[in-house]
Every structure is written in C-alpha cells, then in structure tokens.
Amino acid sequence: MPIIKHNPAGLFPQYRNYSHAVEVSGDSRILFISGLNGYLADGITMPDSFQEQGEIIWIHIGTILKSAGMGYRNIVSLRTYLSSPEYDEPNVQLRMKYLGNNEPASTVICCQLLESKWKLEIEAVAAT
Numbered sequence: 001m002p003i004i005k006h007n008p009a010g011l012f013p014q015y016r017n018y019s020h021a022v023e024v025s026g027d028s029r030i031l032f033i034s035g036l037n038g039y040l041a042d043g044i045t046m047p048d049s050f051q052e053q054g055e056i057i058w059i060h061i062g063t064i065l066k067s068a069g070m071g072y073r074n075i076v077s078l079r080t081y082l083s084s085p086e087y088d089e090p091n092v093q094l095r096m097k098y099l100g101n102n103e104p105a106s107t108v109i110c111c112q113l114l115e116s117k118w119k120l121e122i123e124a125v126a127a128t
Contacts, residue, residue, distance in 0.1 A: 002026060003076060003127070005103060017095045019103040022076045024127045031068045035081065035123040036060045037115075050087050050119040054094045057122050062098070070126050072098050077125040078106040085110050087119060 004023040007014045014020055024030070038046045038053025047053060065071055080091060091108065104124075113121055 014103070016092055017099055017103055018106045020105070022103075022105045024076055029068070029128045031065070031070060031074075031126040033061060033064050033124040033126065035079075035121040037113075037118050037121050046117060048117070050090055051094075053119045054090065057120065058094060058098045061122065061124055065126055068126070070128055072100070073102050074126040074128055075099065075102060075104045075124050076127050077104050079123045080106070080108045081113060081121040082108060082110045083113050083119050091120065 002023075002025055004025070005019040006023060007020050036057050038056040040046065040056065047056070061075075062072060065074060078095070080095075082088065082091060088108065095106075113119075
C-alpha cells in the first residue's frame with residue numbers, strides 16, 4: 001500500500017514529526033483508534049505527570065496496533081488533545097520517540113478534557 005506524504009511548496013514548513021497530509025491508496029485496511037488516555041490496565045489508576053500519562057497512551061496505541069498486525073509506522077493520522085499549551089514540547093518529544101521518522105498528518109488541540117486529571121488524549125488512524 002503506497003503512503004504518499006503531501007508537503008507541497010507554498011504551504012508553511014511542516015512541523016517536526018508531521019506531514020500536512022498523508023494519502024493512502026490501493027487495497028488497504030484502515031484502523032481508527034479512539035481517543036486514549038493514561039489509565040493503567042485496571043481502568044482506575046492514572047499517574048499524575050504528563051510524561052507518564054503520555055508513555056502509557058503510546059504503549060496502549062502500540063498494543064492496539066499490534067492486535068491489528070500493525071506498528072507505529074502504520075499511523076497515518078493523529079489527533080492530540082492537550083489540557084494545556086505547556087505540554088506541547090513534551091508531546092512532540094513523545095511523538096518523535098514512538099514514531100521515529102514516520103510523519104503522519106497531525107492536529108494538536110488545547111482544551112478542557114473530560115476528567116481534570118487527564119493531561120492529554122490521543123486518537124489515531126493507521127493503515128496497511
């Protein structure tokens with residue numbers, strides 16, 4: 001399945017670990033991952049720090065991808081919700097750690113999240 005990154009001249013330069021658009025063509029499977037938060041497997045325990053919540057979320061994403069026979073390289077789109085703009089740089093660092101040179105289409109939104117202890121929530125789309 002060809003994945004084509006679209007970062008055409010004339011647009012502002014792409015951010016780190018990001019593409020303006022990603023095209024998926026041909027016969028493919030598409031996996032939509034719902035917004036995930038930093039709860040541990042018990043569904044009750046959640047660490048307080050942004051870094052720990054982020055690590056847990058990325059591990060959860062990896063677990064879901066693996067269950068579909070995919071990996072982080074298959075992510076074509078991310079939507080990240082941050083509870084505060086102060087988490088932008090740590091969020092970029094986490095994306096870089098888990099995505100490597102994969103540059104999916106990405107949007108980051110700062111907003112009030114459902115639970116006050118949540119520091120971020122991430123949803124993803126992956127394809128093969």
